């Protein structure tokens with residue numbers, strides 16, 4: 001349709017020293033340290049996309065009247081670059097992130113980025129900052145990639161902005177669970193809603209996150225790690241964790257996940273877990289699941305494992321569900337203070353695929369460097 005983006009390289013003269021970079025890679029944390037460079041491209045209604053470049057990682061210069069600051073016209077993506085044993089660097093199903101970015105852009109009235117340009121942007125940044133991808137030996141470490149798009153036009157009138165910026169930043173990420181996956185506890189909120197029918201729940205946009213933070217604070221105040229949201233209409237159908245999708249393992253091996261209702265974000269990890277679980281012989285059902293189904297199923301022993309899926313933590317076992325009146329501990333995850341067997345197998349299979357430790361039969365990996 002349009003010409004592929006041709007990135008101009010503006011390499012910085014003062015990249016981090018090897019010692020400084022090594023210090024970060026030794027203890028990356030999550031989303032705190034960033035690589036030497038970043039991608040930016042500009043868009044205007046008149047010109048379309050222009051000046052794509054890789055340049056020094058630095059604060060952006062935007063007007064205090066930029067539409068994003070007032071009306072939250074913003075979207076983002078999250079994916080990872082994985083170092084394989086032979087030194088090569090790969091991403092996992094980036095075409096699904098590119099497609100979701102296009103759907104999010106459509107919903108937030110932002111311009112479209114072609115899949116080839118989205119992936120070219122990742123490759124351009126990785127080519128320059130490859131040294132920031134953690135060594136394969138570190139187990140679950142990766143370089144987290146954060147593409148985003150913001151409305152930069154200085155205009156307080158309410159309408160889709162005519163000037164937009166696309167960017168990619170990258171941040172080394174350690175294993176989400178330092179000492180192996182540990183079950184987390186979830187607060188079930190019914191007072192707060194994350195997304196509504198016809199709203200932006202299926203788009204990956206900052207506004208959804210802003211709307212979830214008060215409920216997360218409520219969860220933490222109640223001794224939980226994360227918060228689960230129910231639907232806006234009946235307030236009983238489980239949606240998701242606000243940054244992760246939910247899965248329920250039944251005693252007969254069937255795996256159930258809330259069906260995409262229009263207000264649930266379609267995770268790349270969710271899609272992949274469904275495919276992998278089916279390959280491993282599980283029946284996977286996408287249907288409505290109520291908060292009572294969760295509670296009753298755990299109490300009766302029908303539900304044996306519960307987990308959440310997302311790029312950052314891959315698969316997170318859930319060991320406890322709490323709500324204003326009560327709480328319950330969840331099956332296999334608490335029985336051995338570890339991870340249920342099906343959760344563990346799915347997690348390991350997914351990681352093995354991402355790190356190139358088993359054959360990529362499905363063609364899910366894209367080489368970046």
Ligand SMILES: *Cc1c(COP(=O)(O)O)cnc(C)c1O
Nearest residue numbers: 242243244265267268269310311
């Ligand atoms: C990104 C995200 C997820 C998980 O998606 P993945 O592609 O698996 O990382 C789940 N819910 C929300 C709201 C998200 O923004």
